[in-house]
Amino acid sequence: MKDVWTIYKRELSSYFSQPIAYAIIIIFLLLSMVFAFTLGNFIEAGDASLTYSFFLYLPFVLMVLVPAVGMRLWSEELRTGTVELIGTYPISLWSVILGKFKAAATVWFIAITLTFPIWITVNWLGEPDNLAILSGYIGAYLLACTFLSITLLVSAFTRDQVICLIVSSAICIGLVFATFDPFVRQYSKTFSPEVKDAITALGVWDHFLSLARGAFRLQDLIWFASIIVASLLGTSAILSAKRS
Amino acid sequence: MIEVENLTKRFGSKLAVDHLSFTVEKGEVLGFLGPNGAGKSTTMRMVTGFLPPTSGSIRICGTSVIDDPKAAKRHIGYLPESAPLYNDMTVTGFLNFGAEIRGLSGAAKKEAVDKAIETCFLESVARQSIDTLSKGYRHRTCLAQSLLHDPEVLILDEPTDGLDPNQKHEVRQLIRRLGETKVVLFSTHILEEVEAACTRAVIVDRGKIVVDGTPEELKAKSGTGSLTDLFRQVTTRDTEPEAPEEDAA
Numbered sequence: 325m326k327d328v329w330t331i332y333k334r335e336l337s338s339y340f341s342q343p344i345a346y347a348i349i350i351i352f353l354l355l356s357m358v359f360a361f362t363l364g365n366f367i368e369a370g371d372a373s374l375t376y377s378f379f380l381y382l383p384f385v386l387m388v389l390v391p392a393v394g395m396r397l398w399s400e401e402l403r404t405g406t407v408e409l410i411g412t413y414p415i416s417l418w419s420v421i422l423g424k425f426k427a428a429a430t431v432w433f434i435a436i437t438l439t440f441p442i443w444i445t446v447n448w449l450g451e452p453d454n455l456a457i458l459s460g461y462i463g464a465y466l467l468a469c470t471f472l473s474i475t476l477l478v479s480a481f482t483r484d485q486v487i488c489l490i491v492s493s494a495i496c497i498g499l500v501f502a503t504f505d506p507f508v509r510q511y512s513k514t515f516s517p518e519v520k521d522a523i524t525a526l527g528v529w530d531h532f533l534s535l536a537r538g539a540f541r542l543q544d545l546i547w548f549a550s551i552i553v554a555s556l557l558g559t560s561a562i563l564s565a566k567r568s
Numbered sequence: 569m570i571e572v573e574n575l576t577k578r579f580g581s582k583l584a585v586d587h588l589s590f591t592v593e594k595g596e597v598l599g600f601l602g603p604n605g606a607g608k609s610t611t612m613r614m615v616t617g618f619l620p621p622t623s624g625s626i627r628i629c630g631t632s633v634i635d636d637p638k639a640a641k642r643h644i645g646y647l648p649e650s651a652p653l654y655n656d657m658t659v660t661g662f663l664n665f666g667a668e669i670r671g672l673s674g675a676a677k678k679e680a681v682d683k684a685i686e687t688c689f690l691e692s693v694a695r696q697s698i699d700t701l702s703k704g705y706r707h708r709t710c711l712a713q714s715l716l717h718d719p720e721v722l723i724l725d726e727p728t729d730g731l732d733p734n735q736k737h738e739v740r741q742l743i744r745r746l747g748e749t750k751v752v753l754f755s756t757h758i759l760e761e762v763e764a765a766c767t768r769a770v771i772v773d774r775g776k777i778v779v780d781g782t783p784e785e786l787k788a789k790s791g792t793g794s795l796t797d798l799f800r801q802v803t804t805r806d807t808e809p810e811a812p813e814e815d816a817a
């Protein structure tokens with residue numbers, strides 16, 4: 325556990341000693357606000373729950389910005405050769421993976437928390453269901469962690485950050501659009517309902533929107549947790565295989 | 569103490585290390601010589617637990633690197649060939665991180681970092697960011713990292729590479745001094761270093777040890793008293809045609 329903490333501290337300070345974390349947090353705040361105030365019709369909608377004015381647009385922002393935070397996690401280590409230091413320290417690979425994941429997850433925790441002015445605003449404008457909003461925030465954070473774990477897995481494959489960014493964004497974009505309503509309506513014409521349901525259950529929206537609406541369902545938590553755990557285990561397997 | 573037996577590493581069809589066996593005792597400094605691609609770095613990467621061997625056994629102070637890597641790695645200080653560093657940190661920040669990951673904290677950590685900075689002459693750059701260091705200082709920072717936890721076994725892959733003549737001299741003296749109480753295995757392309765720092769040297773060629781002895785023995789073997797002549801006699805030159813099965817990669 326102490327090893328995880330040491331790695332976590334190093335990774336986190338490296339995010340904030342360089343412009344990358346600040347840049348991404350600012351872009352995230354700008355984009356999420358722009359969506360809320362334009363497409364989301366935040367002011368006029370009279371929808372105090374934030375579900376369709378704010379949370380609905382977050383997956384589109386996160387699917388490209390999350391890989392930008394995670395892309396350096398292993399790629400940089402492979403490119404500069406510091407993986408050889410990490411690999412000869414008396415610590416387990418697993419504590420390095422967890423430390424890195426948690427540090428990047430902290431950057432997203434900060435970014436998502438900094439959207440709080442929108443929460444203050446809805447409370448000022450009306451009487452929202454604050455529990456539902458909290459649930460939406462949990463959903464947004466879990467979604468960021470899910471995309472992050474996918475990026476971590478991809479970064480273990482390549483020493484090139486740009487390739488990592490492109491591939492992991494493509495996967496996240498795929499997950500988001502495969503079950504985006506207009507697309508679902510298209511392919512539900514060709515596929516049988518069972519196939520359609522199977523695809524929807526695998527995609528982002530079903531799970532994220534139920535949280536954004538304030539519903540806590542076990543199946544959603546399992547969906548997020550299983551992708552995260554599978555990606556982290558995959559990362560460990562890839563890195564071990566790479567050495568031999 | 570390092571005990572290596574029948575160590576073999578295969579990369580696809582290429583045999584990088586071929587049934588290598590050697591031991592280094594406490595108080596010994598073993599020099600690892602050999603032409604480019606002989607398998608020196610690959611051997612060191614296996615001894616430090618970074619690469620898993622294809623076959624063979626490695627024991628560090630009695631602990632098997634393969635069966636109990638965590639315990640074995642605690643005894644080792646390692647300077648990789650490329651002297652990798654975290655470029656976004658300062659020299660002191662990096663050394664603090666290295667000490668923490670070795671389980672040091674509080675006053676012990678501070679003492680270890682201060683000592684490593686002093687030993688490797690890093691005072692003048694201690695607060696500088698690593699990405700602005702010159703090559704020699706980068707190398708010395710990575711060397712400092714390997715000394716932090718006062719390891720019993722030191723494995724240094726080309727420790728004098730990129731250093732100026734003064735620093736080369738200092739590092740040789742350092743290796744000699746450390747060798748009195750530790751086990752040191754280091755590789756080099758500079759044959760004078762054999763006499764300046766080693767108690768024993770081996771020449772590796774295409775993954776096999778071809779010569780093993782004290783510097784005096786090696787000189788006697790050459791016939792002419794020159795290590796360069798011996799090196800040229802026993803190793804394969806790139807200019808010669810290689811044996812077919814080694815040609816693969």
Ligand SMILES: Nc1ncnc2c1ncn2[C@@H]1O[C@H](COP(=O)(O)OP(=O)(O)OP(=O)(O)O)[C@@H](O)[C@H]1O
Binds near residue numbers: 579602603604605817
């Ligand atoms: N990851 C790898 N994949 C494939 N081949 C490798 C790998 N690492 C090393 N080799 C090969 O193994 C052989 C030994 O390489 P090694 O780096 O151990 O040589 P060396 O003795 O350290 O050489 P140098 O003096 O140039 O540092 C080389 O032919 C190299 O190409």
Ligand SMILES: [Mg+2]
Binds near residue numbers: 608609610649725
């Ligand atoms: Mg080498």
